[in-house]
Amino acid sequence: MNISQEDLENSPYRTFHRTVVDHFRKLIPANSKFKIFPFSLKKGSNIHGLIFGASHMAAFCKFLEIAWKVNPINGDANFDIDSDFEKQESNELFQELKLKTKIELFKEQLTDKIKTRLIQNSLVLFEFTIFSGHLPIHARDVINSLKSDGTIQYTGNIPINYDAYKRKERKTWKINELNN
Known part of the structure; x- marks a missing residue:
């Protein structure tokens, strides 16, 4: 080997x-x-x-x-x-000292890739999510959060699932420069 x-x-x-x-x-x-x-x-x-x-x-x-x-x-x-269970429960008083879980690290990494435009559409988002060993729901949480805080804008839904990927259903979003 x-x-x-x-x-x-x-x-x-x-x-x-x-x-x-x-x-x-x-x-x-x-x-x-x-x-x-x-x-x-x-x-x-x-x-x-x-x-x-x-x-x-x-x-x-x-x-x-x-x-x-x-x-x-x-x-x-x-x-x-x-x-990861211990990381979820630890250091609630001092958040900056808290160790991050696999999901938290993924969400931070994905947020950064979207904000820096390394990921700009739903197909690349889906691939990155799966190849990172995560479920589409983890990426959907990030997309919804970024839309809620005004970082990105889109209409309708962002399809993050295998069926949309198979159909090559590509949806993009716009980065709001004021919140980035």
Whole structure:
């Protein structure tokens, strides 16, 4: 596999398979449609790493739906692998010290990409969401929030789902420069 011994030794037990997934991702050509996603299964004191791979968007969506149904906190394992539940509950008094959950980090990253115009339409938004290992509802929360606070403007709805993606239903929004 050619994973460095140092990377393996420095990888925490509970996230060891992520090191393997990161290595495999580097082996996949950039222009490939093939993507892989990790998922951890804890049984007793053992943690088993599952690596899901596919090259079709429908398969990615189905895998992520199941993963997030098993664990609505982070969709990465059948247990709280990254202590996201603790992050949600911690440091409510000092928000700047609060560690961010997987969903919070994704929402910040997506907000930044929309504000900087790296994501300008619903098709790119959907791909970014899925390839980041998230559900469309997480992106919809960001879009709705940005519309509510006046950062973006659009009419109708922004379709963020596989059916709209399959139909190539592309919807754009306008950035309100005064709120950006």
